[in-house]
Amino acid sequence: MTEVLKLLTRNVGKPNSTHVDAYMGSGGYESLMTVLHKWTPEQTLNEVKAANLKGRGGAGFPAGLKWSFLPKGKEVLKYLVCNADESEPGTFKDRLLIENDPHSILEGIIIAGWATQAAGCFFYIRGEMPAGARIFQKAVDQAYAKGFLGKNILGSGFNFDVWVSRGAGAYICGEETALMDSLEGKRGQPRLKPPFPAGYGVYGVPTNINNVESYANVPLIIRNGAGWYTAIGSPSAPGTRLFGISGHVKRPGVFELPSGVTLRELIYEHAGGILGDRPLKAVIPGGSSVPVLRADQIDVTMDPDGLKSVGTMVGSAGVIVMNDSVCMVKALLNLMEFYAHESCGQCTPCREGTHWLELIVRRLEEGGGRPSDCDLILDVAGNIMGRTICPLGDAAAMPAISFVQQFREEFEAHAREGRCPMRDVRMTAAI
Numbered sequence: 001m002t003e004v005l006k007l008l009t010r011n012v013g014k015p016n017s018t019h020v021d022a023y024m025g026s027g028g029y030e031s032l033m034t035v036l037h038k039w040t041p042e043q044t045l046n047e048v049k050a051a052n053l054k055g056r057g058g059a060g061f062p063a064g065l066k067w068s069f070l071p072k073g074k075e076v077l078k079y080l081v082c083n084a085d086e087s088e089p090g091t092f093k094d095r096l097l098i099e100n101d102p103h104s105i106l107e108g109i110i111i112a113g114w115a116t117q118a119a120g121c122f123f124y125i126r127g128e129m130p131a132g133a134r135i136f137q138k139a140v141d142q143a144y145a146k147g148f149l150g151k152n153i154l155g156s157g158f159n160f161d162v163w164v165s166r167g168a169g170a171y172i173c174g175e176e177t178a179l180m181d182s183l184e185g186k187r188g189q190p191r192l193k194p195p196f197p198a199g200y201g202v203y204g205v206p207t208n209i210n211n212v213e214s215y216a217n218v219p220l221i222i223r224n225g226a227g228w229y230t231a232i233g234s235p236s237a238p239g240t241r242l243f244g245i246s247g248h249v250k251r252p253g254v255f256e257l258p259s260g261v262t263l264r265e266l267i268y269e270h271a272g273g274i275l276g277d278r279p280l281k282a283v284i285p286g287g288s289s290v291p292v293l294r295a296d297q298i299d300v301t302m303d304p305d306g307l308k309s310v311g312t313m314v315g316s317a318g319v320i321v322m323n324d325s326v327c328m329v330k331a332l333l334n335l336m337e338f339y340a341h342e343s344c345g346q347c348t349p350c351r352e353g354t355h356w357l358e359l360i361v362r363r364l365e366e367g368g369g370r371p372s373d374c375d376l377i378l379d380v381a382g383n384i385m386g387r388t389i390c391p392l393g394d395a396a397a398m399p400a401i402s403f404v405q406q407f408r409e410e411f412e413a414h415a416r417e418g419r420c421p422m423r424d425v426r427m428t429a430a431i
Helices: 020-023 030-038 041-051 063-067 093-100 104-118 130-146 176-183 210-226 226-230 263-270 304-308 328-344 348-365 371-382 392-406 407-416 423-430
Strands: 079-084 118-125 161-166 207-210 240-247 253-259 280-284 318-323
Touching: 020 104, 020 392, 030 104, 030 210, 041 063, 041 104, 041 210, 041 226, 041 392, 063 104, 063 207, 063 210, 063 226, 079 104, 079 210, 093 104, 093 210, 093 240, 104 118, 104 130, 104 161, 104 207, 104 210, 104 423, 118 176, 130 161, 161 226, 161 423, 176 207, 207 210, 207 304, 210 226, 210 263, 253 263, 253 328, 263 280, 263 318, 328 348, 328 392, 328 407, 348 371, 348 392, 392 407
Parallel strands: 079 118, 079 207, 118 161, 240 318
Antiparallel strands: 240 253, 280 318
16 A cells, blocks of 8 residues: 655644744744755746646646746736635645645745745635634744744845735635636636736736645755655656545545555545445546546546546545445536536626536436436537636536436436436435
């Protein structure tokens, strides 16, 4: 079994892990001191690029390359944003870091600020995470008190600030341009691109946006070097990943493992296997927006290349496990209700399409389905894909398409029998 690593999660569970003194006692902020006193901003950026740190928010774009898109020099006003709006169903790994080791995130943010010569960072945290917001604000206050934030940090001449901003609970604000509009006090709606955030971001200023877990990796890369980092996990996406496993498993939780671990090992070794020792039926491997897999497709590595080979994605690494008692129509209905509710309504294909997907799947689940409904779901979802300003439309369409393609017989049985054929199995599993 692949060893569970304690890199990003090294301080989780330790006494006073959220306090700056405890963090510094375990080597915290040493990476920041290194770059401020020994490295130029360009050297810092190049080290992160050499490490090939892939963004952990879902898109998987190389973080260092993304930083390099910002205008060079401290004369140009620039901002960073930390996307802590963890809204994807099945995803809960950022919350673990925010509530247990906020200074690791904060140190990564400040190092990124040095590398890009940004003026400050907006930490945008989901509204339903009040504890995390309080904990992170305390960490920011402690960092100011220690001289790690503010004017002339550690005598380096570098000025950098961090502001904590709470979201209002909209899934769409996890999309980076909707997040920026929300920060500005506007309704959270995605922007047309171009211009891209690196040219025109928050308040019209060039902006870089990364995920919580992405920033938390940065101090480790600086301390141990890009070569050390690239030796861990998959060559195409090195380092560890925080895999959040939920659903029908015996040990749900967050597991830090090398990125190339197999999905089977995740489920049966680290998460303890299927609850009640029932047969596995389906797995969503990367948060609710990625295509679902059948039980016979789990012998794949949890990296972009491995999951691409079976038609899905690593996404946010939120693994949702379903045993044989699950009705796939009802499971899809749950997802479609979410996406229809969370669509901002700006794009017609998403606004109308997600609503119709919910109606059609509900009709099947409630016994009024038609033989043509499977093809209708595929048609509606196909007319959403690639036709919206942001990825929310695709996030709804991809699971709809994959659920029907992977479990079509079950969908057709709902229409044929005028009832849920899984009803008896579900009742037996509940006893």
